[in-house]
Amino acid sequence: MRASGAAVLGVGAGALLGGLVARVKEPRKRRVGWIIAASVGGLSTIGGAVALGLGAQASGRHNDPSPWTDDDRRAINGAGAAHTTGATFLGLGAGALASAITGLLLDRSGRFLVSAGPQVRVGGGALVIEGRF
Numbered sequence: 001m002r003a004s005g006a007a008v009l010g011v012g013a014g015a016l017l018g019g020l021v022a023r024v025k026e027p028r029k030r031r032v033g034w035i036i037a038a039s040v041g042g043l044s045t046i047g048g049a050v051a052l053g054l055g056a057q058a059s060g061r062h063n064d065p066s067p068w069t070d071d072d073r074r075a076i077n078g079a080g081a082a083h084t085t086g087a088t089f090l091g092l093g094a095g096a097l098a099s100a101i102t103g104l105l106l107d108r109s110g111r112f113l114v115s116a117g118p119q120v121r122v123g124g125g126a127l128v129i130e131g132r133f
Contacts, residue, residue, distance in 0.1 A: 003052070006084045007091035010048075014041060014095020022103055030107065038100035045093030048086045055083025 021033035058079035068076070119126045 002080070003084050003087035006088040010088040010091025010093075011095035012091075014044075014092045014097070015099045017041075017096045018099020018103055021100070022107075027107065031104065034100040034103045034107075037096050038104070041093045041096030041098075041100060043093070044089045045097060048088065048090030048093055051082055051086030052090055053086070055079050055081075055086050058082065 017037055018034065021030060021037055024030040024033055056079075059076060061075075061079075117128050117130075119128060
């Protein structure tokens with residue numbers, strides 16, 4: 001639950017980042033800001049996913065039935081912190097990336113260049129979003 005809450009917090013902060021870039025008046029600076037936000041978002045997503053995986057792997061090492069020592073408890077707390085930090089950065093990156101891409105797609109001199117179409121198949125479904133920027 002802690003990691004889920006941290007991820008939601010990160011998504012909100014990332015979306016806020018994209019919203020702040022949208023307040024820039026000059027279109028060229030706004031576009032550069034969104035490109036930077038998308039780049040930072042992508043890197044944050046990758047780093048967060050790696051930290052999330054390392055934290056989960058570290059906490060899985062201490063999943064044995066033997067009694068825990070103080071060193072085991074410290075290691076588990078460290079693994080939990082890495083897991084939560086990874087979830088935060090994963091959410092931050094996803095929010096920043098999504099808001100930056102949305103801003104880039106919708107800020108094309110008033111033209112709406114985005115289309116979305118649902119696809120439903122036996123055993124699954126998808127939403128395809130296409131656009132140019």
